[in-house]
Amino acid sequence: MGNSQNGKEDMDYDKMIKNFSYIQDINHFQLGNIKIYDAIENKNHKIFQYKRLCQSDQQLQQLRNHFIERKKLINEHLIRVFYVMGKESVMCSDTSHVVILGEYFGNSLQQEHEYNLNQKMIFNESRLWLIIYQIIQCCAYLEEQGKYHGDLKIDHVYLDLDGSIKLIEHNLIPGSLNPYQKALYNNEFHAFSPEMLNLLQQSEDKEKQYSKLDILTLNKSDVFSFGMMILELASQFETKQYYDWEAKTMNYQQIISSIQFLTNRGYSTIFQNLLLQMCLQDIGERPGFQEMRIGLQSLENDILSHTAFYRSHIK
Template structure:
C-alpha cells in the first residue's frame, strides 16, 4: 500500500513539473537550498522546489499541517505554495517522511531596484514607494489576521513579481525557521529591530513579551526610509551595545522633505518608527491607507497635493532633537497619516 501511495505522489509530482525546466540550484536567504525551474513557455515565470525531511511521525504531521495551512493563504502579495508532495521511506530501520514543496519564485527584489536608482543617480519615485507600502501593509495585515507576522522585513526580503508588484515570504514560511529577533539573539545577526526588541536582545530574553507586529511596522518604516534616502539604515544602530539612535532616524526622515518627498510620506514613516505605545499595527495602517488607496493606485502626486504650507514649515537644520520620538515643528492634521486619536 505504501509503495502504491508513493508511486501516486511521484506521478502527481511529474505532472506538476512537466511544464518546467530546471534552471539552477541556489542558496536562498529565506528558503534555504532550493531548485529553480522556469516555465518552458515563459522564462520570466519561475518556481522553487525544496525538500524537507521529518524523522518522526509526530514531526511529519506537524510539518504537513504547517505547509497545508500555508498553501491555503490567499493574498496577492504573499508568495504562494501550490504543491506539496509527501513521500515515505525507511532508512536504517527508521521511518522518514520527505516533503517536496513547490511555489512561485522571484529573483528580483526591492534592494536591487534601489541599487538601480543609486547607479542612475535618481531618487526613488514617491508614487512607487506608496505602492510598495500599500502592498506590504495589505500582506502583513493578512498575516496579522492569521496570527502570524513577517518577522524579518528588509529590502532584500521584499521580492518583485514580473508585473512589478510586491511579494513577501514571512519568516516561518519554512517550518521551524527563526525570526529576525531569534537570529539577532542566537546568531548576533544584524536586523532592523525596534528599540523595544533590541532592548530584549541585550537582556538575552528568549521569549520577550513584545508586540512583534509593531516590531515589523518599525522595520518597514526603516526600509522605506532606506529606499527614499538611498542610504542603509544600519548606520543608525550600534550593534555592539545593542542600541538604536532613533533621534538620528527622525532627522534623516525630516531631510527627505528637501529631496522632494511629501509631508504625508515623511509623516507615515515617522508614525512607523514612533514609540511602541503610539506606533500603529498593520491593521491600523491598512485602515488609514484605505482612504488613499485609489490615489496610490492612480499614481497621484502627493507632494503637490499635500505639500506643507509655508507657514507651517520648520527649519530642519535649526530643529532641536532633545527627546526621542519628539517631532520638531507643528504638523497640520490634514497632512498627517496616522495619529493616536485615529486621524489620518
C-alpha cells in the same frame, strides 16, 4: 518506518513538474537550498522546489501539516505554496521527505535600490507609495491570520515582472532562525525596533522573553522595521548608521532628523508623517498594519493609478 500510499501524490507531482524545466540549485536567503524551474511555455514563470528529509513519520506529518496550512494563505503579495507532498518510506532503509512547490521571484527591492544608487536617482514618491501600500496589504492579511512577517528587509522584498511586491514570512520554512535569533547568534540586525533592542539588552532568558511576545507586539515591531526600510529607500542611507550594535542601542533622534529631512529631497509632508508614525518609539502609539490599511483607503485609487496626489502636501 512503515508502508504508505504515495501513488496519487507521486502522480500529481509528476503531472505538475513535467510543465517545468530545471534551471539550477541555489541557496536562498529565506528558503535555504532550493531548486529553480522555468515554466516550459512561459520562461518568465518560475517555481521553486523545497525538499526536507524527515527522521520519523511523526516529523513528516508535522512538516506536511505545516505546509498544507501555509498553502491556505492566499494574498496577492504573499508568495504562494501551491503543491505539498509528504512521501513516507516504503522500506525501512528509505528516507521520508516532504516536498513543496511554490512561486519563485528572483528580483528583489534591493536590486531596484542599487540601480537607483548607481544611477544617482531617488525613488519616485509614487513608487514608494505603491510599495508601502502593497506591503501593508500583505502584512495586514498576515496579522488577521494571527501571524507576522518577522523579516522585513530590502533584500527580502521580492518583485514580480511588473514590479509588484511579493513577500515570504520568516517561518515559511520551519526551523529557520527568526530575526531576533539572527541578531542574538550571528550579531546580525536590520532596523530593530526599540522593543527588540530592549530584549537584546537583557542579561538572560532573551529567547524565552521573545517567545512570550504577542502577535500585536510582533506586528508593531515589524511596522517599525518597515518604516526604517522605507526611510533607507528614500534617504539612500543604510539603517545601520542609526545603531550602536555593541551597546545594542539606537540614535532615535537621528532617525527622526533623517525623516524630517526628506522634504528637502522633494518628498511630501504626508509621506514624512507616515514614516514618523511607523517609527514611533512608543509601541503603544505606533499603528498596526490593519490600522494603516484602513488609513490608506481614502488614498487607494490614487496610489494604484500612480496619481501624484501628494503634490498638494509638499511644502
